[in-house]
Amino acid sequence: MIERLYYFVIVGPNDRVLYDLFYPASLSELDWRTSSDASSPTERGGFESHHFVPSIQAVLQFVAYSALDHIDEKLWITSARSLKHVFRFREWSASVHLTPNASTRFVLVHGSSEDAARNVRAFMNAVYEVYVPCVLCNPFQDAEAPIQSQRFHEVAKNLAKRYLSG
Amino acid sequence: MSEAPRERLQASQTERNSSEKVPRPVATSAGAAANAAALSKIGEQAFQRGELVNSELAALTYGALVRQLVLDYAHPQQVNEQLDRIGYNIGLRLVDDFLARSAAPPCRSFAASAEIIARVAFRMYLGVNAKVAHIASDGSEYSILFDSNPLAEFAELPEPMKGSLWYSNVICGVIRGALEMVQYSVQARFERDILRGDDCNEIRVSLVRELEERVPTDNEI
Known part of the structure; x- marks a missing residue:
């Protein structure tokens, strides 16, 4: 189950979050801490029960933000725009797609197995294709403002469904 | 920009009317459909003749x-007014270019201008197909509908x-300015806009009065 959870986030200049999306969508409402069937350590994100147990969403976000530092380092040693597994934490892994100005980054947190990471690059490219006309070219969208576009949100959800549902 | 432009816009400039054969539209009411088709063809030809500019750039x-x-004005209402004013000034000049290059037949009445604007001018300058609807019974008001x-x-x-x-x-302003130069003082306003979630774009044009041509009194003749 945990293999199939995804967290997609667009990070703008100054590391500001412009857009984020949990997939499957139910993940954004579900509270995994209190859910009774989340009793096994794996489902709790690999934390021991006597520790403070963060929600699964918090873990995913944490992995994404940690990945940003690793992206900044990798940026200088590679010319690739799309980097897989830039950062791993327990069973989570983060991949990134850099837009040409490199200050806006698409980060996707996914399970670290190859199976879970299979469609990551295709998903990122597809999102970027929509990002350009819906967000970048929209005259009412500021470079550092959160993305409000309903159109973009709809398409991003559908793309996540198409590429990430396995 | 990822792909080649799908649509292209007309630039406001270029070579003069070529001597192509243009079908003259029939003026009778029975030939209204044929008339519209003929006008569409004129619009298409004018569109093809002109210089094109990348629609994404525009x-x-x-x-x-x-x-x-x-950003500059406090209320969107003021922005509407400014856009209308900009369009008006474009329209005043653009009508000359239109008359010179479109080869459209002259309008005999205000209502006849509807088809010319929708079929010829919209095609020629915006590259879209528009149609006329909701014509008032006295012919002093009509709507122009276009999808894209x-x-x-x-x-x-x-x-x-x-x-x-x-x-x-800005399109409303262009229509207002252009019609004013051919002696029709009109009001043009958007009624529906796809951006607001409506199913199509609608511009309502209503005649205020016909202007008369007068010889300026202080001129010596």
Whole structure:
């Protein structure tokens, strides 16, 4: 189950979050801490029960933000725009797609197995294709403002469904 | 920009009317459909003849203009007025270019101008097919409907402006300015806009009065 959870986030200049999306969508409402069937350590994100147990969403976000530092380092040693597994934490892994100005980054947190990471690059490219006309070219969208576009949100959800549902 | 432009816009400039054969539209009411088809053809030919400009460039430039106006003025209502004024000044000049290059037949009445604007002018300058609807019984008001709007290709209105800003209001101004130069004083306004979630774009044009041509009194003849 945990293999199939995804967290997609667009990070703008100054590391500001412009857009984020949990997939499957139910993940954004579900509270995994209190859910009774989340009793096994794996489902709790690999934390021991006597520790403070963060929600699964918090873990995913944490992995994404940690990945940003690793992206900044990798940026200088590679010319690739799309980097897989830039950062791993327990069973989570983060991949990134850099837009040409490199200050806006698409980060996707996914399970670290190859199976879970299979469609990551295709998903990122597809999102970027929509990002350009819906967000970048929209005259009412500021470079550092959160993305409000309903159109973009709809398409991003559908793309996540198409590429990430396995 | 990822792919080649799908649509292209007409630039306001270019070579004169070539000597192509243009079918003359029939003036009778029975031939209304044939008339519309003939006008569409004229519009298409004028569109082909003219110089084209990348529609993405035009959409982005126009978007930047509107965005700046939105930042400069406190209320979207004022932005609408400014766009209308800009359009008016474009229209005053553009009508000359239109008359010279379109080869459209002269309008015999105000109602006849509807088809000319929708079929010829919209095709020629915006590259879209528009149609006329809701003509008032006395012929002093009509609507122009069009589905795609190259100006608004990338735009998505922010929620607070959905009720107040007419993004493509410049078109209204162009119509007003152009008709004023051919002796019709009109009001043009958007009624529906796809950007606001409507099913099509609608511009309502209503005649205020016909202007008379007068010889200026202080001129010696």
